Amino acid sequence: MHKQLARAKARLREAAKPLGEAAVGAATIGMLRTTRYFDPVKTANLFGRVTRFIGRRLREDRVGRENLTAAFPEKSQEEIETILAGVWDNLGRFGAEFAHLDHIWDYDVDHPEKDSRVEFGARTKQLFDQLRDDGKPALIFTSHLGSWELPALGAVAHGLDCAILYRRPNSESADRAIERIRAVNMGTLIPAGRDAPLKLAEALKNNQHAVMLVDQYLTNGVEVTFFGRKTRANPMLARLLRQIECPVHGVRVIRLPGHRFRAELSEEVKPVRDAAGQIDIQGTMQAVTSVVEGWIREYPDQWLWLHRRWR
Template sequence: MKVALYRAKLRAQRAAKDVVGKIVGPVAIGALHLARKFDPDKSARLFGAVARKFGPRFPEQRIGRDNLTAAFPEKSSDEIEAILSGVWDNLGRSAAEFAHLDSVWDYDVEHPERSRIEVTGRSLELFEKLRDDGKPALIFASHLGNWELPAVAAVAHGLDTAVLYRRPNIEAADRIVEEIRSVKMGQLVAAGSSAPFKLAQALQDGKHVGMLIDQHFTKGVDVTFFGRTAKANPLLAKLLRQIECPLHGARVIRLPDGRFRAELTEEIEPVRDADGRIDIQGTMQACTSVIESWIRETPEQWLWLHRRWR
């Protein structure tokens, strides 16, 4: 009897998922097409305002509040709510900017003062070294600020890249998302069983492999993140063990008036075990600690709305 009820529950969940997909898919596509009818600044402001208004009505609001309260026990409830409002705003703006990936990156090396993007002098030096040294490299990022822009920036300025990404669960949305991403993001490698082999081959071919590493991964290694144990995908460190190369972090954070600042970290030394091999857990902890330091600077720009701790 229990087995039959469980199977019936699974069938009901699958059916509900299909219905939601048929509704949400066209809505997502429509929203992206709508965003493209406005310039990036106007659509970002509109989507940010809509997300701030309606986002708190979703269950993710409670997840975000619980996460922030645990991560920042010293902050008042008003401070937590203010951060959450910023989180929804950043998510809405990022969604609108995604529709403009072919134009939202605006940085002129010769005239940085005319650009939407700010880049520190040291980050420029590091980027040019990565581009010109003839070596592959691994670059990690997180769901902070506009997390799509590091890959766009790399290609825009001549970095040969391969980027790991996760397909949307909704087929209709997947098609338009892949179409938009394919414009200026280098080689796209969909997450899955073949991804590690494709990324290793990309490194062997001299490419610069990028990936987001700040979400829960069930079979991951334990890392400490804001004082709590979380699971991190070890793929980055495993690739580094297989093909040793420079390792950097990248972020693009928001500034006032629709501007951004792009930064590369200094080269990060991997942690090694007693035999001198790359230590998988230790290296993932080192990268996770960098991401935590970023988030502490601009907590309202990180995606607190997912269950990072399980």
């Protein structure tokens, strides 16, 4: 009897799954469409306040606190709570800005004197122009820091041919809604999956620039040290580099006061090689991870501490 009841519950959950996904997709579409009718700055302020209020009552808040306490043992509990509040604020603002992705990047390279929400320094512009004009492929990594969807917008807006790895939502209808926004001007989108490495390698062979997030835990990844603790990183970037050697750079878009952003490209991250001169997968991913850690130490309240980076 117990087994029959368990099977019936399983069948019921499976039957209800499409309805749940449809509801999530409808809610996502509705939220994105509604948000677009309102001023993006005011909406970002509102979403920041809402997520600060709601987020502090969620399980992820405890995860973030534990992560921050372990990463910054020298900080007081008051400092930890201040950073965590900023994390929720940044997440809310990111959600509001996502609905306006098609016009949030307003930097005019031909008229840099014009007021813009986006700024970047002379060295970043020099590195960007070099990547765009050298006719070569490149690997570009980023992290869940600041406004992490904006680097792709900026790249395409200024002529950098990109293939961007992204993770699809579990809901197909939500995925379609989000993909329609991302597809406005974000380059070639490659969903994460078994064939993603092949597609990214093909993009590099075609002299495109492969872009990916590198700061999430991967069970079967290579071991790296992050904030003094062992964790696992996705080795895809280093494995692609073994196939097609090319420059590696990091990119971040930091949130500034006054609803502004600063885009920054790192200097080239040199790969680590083994005794035979071949790309060392683990060593190279450690080099990349160390760059990301340096970014986060500068702006700890703008990184997504809410997921389990250490297991």
